[in-house]
Amino acid sequence: MSLSQLSIKYKSHLSDRKFLTSLLMAFLFLILSIIATYFAIQYADEKASGSVTDIVLSNIPVFDVDGIFLYGPIVFWLITIFYAFAFEFKKTPFMLKSLALCVTIRAIFITLTHIGPFPDHTITNVSNSFFSVFTSGNDLFFSGHTGFPYLMALIFWDNKYSRWFFLFSSFFFGAIVLMSHLHYSIDVAAAFFITYAIFRLAQKWFKKEQSFFENIEQ
Numbered sequence: 001m002s003l004s005q006l007s008i009k010y011k012s013h014l015s016d017r018k019f020l021t022s023l024l025m026a027f028l029f030l031i032l033s034i035i036a037t038y039f040a041i042q043y044a045d046e047k048a049s050g051s052v053t054d055i056v057l058s059n060i061p062v063f064d065v066d067g068i069f070l071y072g073p074i075v076f077w078l079i080t081i082f083y084a085f086a087f088e089f090k091k092t093p094f095m096l097k098s099l100a101l102c103v104t105i106r107a108i109f110i111t112l113t114h115i116g117p118f119p120d121h122t123i124t125n126v127s128n129s130f131f132s133v134f135t136s137g138n139d140l141f142f143s144g145h146t147g148f149p150y151l152m153a154l155i156f157w158d159n160k161y162s163r164w165f166f167l168f169s170s171f172f173f174g175a176i177v178l179m180s181h182l183h184y185s186i187d188v189a190a191a192f193f194i195t196y197a198i199f200r201l202a203q204k205w206f207k208k209e210q211s212f213f214e215n216i217e218q
Contacts, residue, residue, distance in 0.1 A: 013089055013212075022209055026096035033103035040107040041139045047114040048138040056178055056185040057118050063179040066122045072176065073145060076169055080152055088156060094209035095155050098202035102151050105198055106144060113141040121181035143183045145173035147191035154199040 013019045084092050117137045124137065153166035174191070177183035203210065 010089060016212075018208075019093065019212055022093040022212070023096070026093045026100065026209070029100040030096050030103070033100040033107065036107040037103055037110070037139075040110040044110050044114060044138040044140075048116045049114050051116045051119050052184070054118060054184045054186075057120075057181050060179070062120055062122055062181050064122060065176050065180050066124045068176050069122065069145070069180050069182060070124060072173060073148075076149065076173075080166075083156075083162060088159075088162075088213075090213040091155065093212060094202070094206055095152070097206050097209055098151060098155060098199065099148065101202055101205075102147060102195060102198045103144075105194070106142060106147070109141050109194075110139045114138075115140060115184070118181045118184065124182070137182065140183055141187050142191040142194050143174065143177055143187040144191075145177050145183070146170055146188050147195040149173060150192055150195045151199060154196065 084095055088095075117140065121137075147170075149166050149170035153163055153170060156162040156166065170192075174188045178185060178188060
């Protein structure tokens with residue numbers, strides 16, 4: 001796609017008041033969902049109980065992949081944001097609202113489940129850093145490292161290259177959190193099923209946002 005074509009598409013969307021309003025509300029929803037996650041993590045830290053055995057973690061050693069665990073998602077989201085805003089701008093309101101819904105539901109799940117981390121795990125030192133907003137080690141169910149990339153795969157499914165990139169990222173980060181023993185296997189396995197259900201809810205609840213790109217593609 002040429003720069004002139006991109007410019008025309010941007011002007012078309014940016015001149016649409018409904019699109020801009022929806023995009024602004026999506027950003028607001030996402031910010032509120034992150035705030036909710038922060039408080040859910042604080043609650044989980046306070047209520048965290050003991051660990052449990054796990055058929056996967058109990059049978060594999062701990063791998064030192066804390067760098068990938070922490071910084072891999074940053075690289076992933078930078079690539080995702082660039083791709084969405086440069087090539088799929090029409091989908092950004094739906095993408096952000098779907099992501100916010102997923103983050104919110106995960107925050108609720110975090111408050112419901114208080115199992116402590118597996119005793120033998122990678123030390124990440126996130127408690128006094130920027131990352132403490134998003135994780136503490138006690139926010140286990142379900143795995144955001146796995147679920148969020150899978151959600152992006154479902155949203156951008158129509159493009160085979162983006163689909164495979166996001167699917168690979170989901171499985172890759174799922175493997176990373178298991179290798180580091182920072183999530184139980186149920187956190188990773190359940191993420192696919194829960195995320196798919198969230199995507200279906202997003203399709204039902206955010207029909208206006210879907211119309212921004214469905215009408216164009218018809």
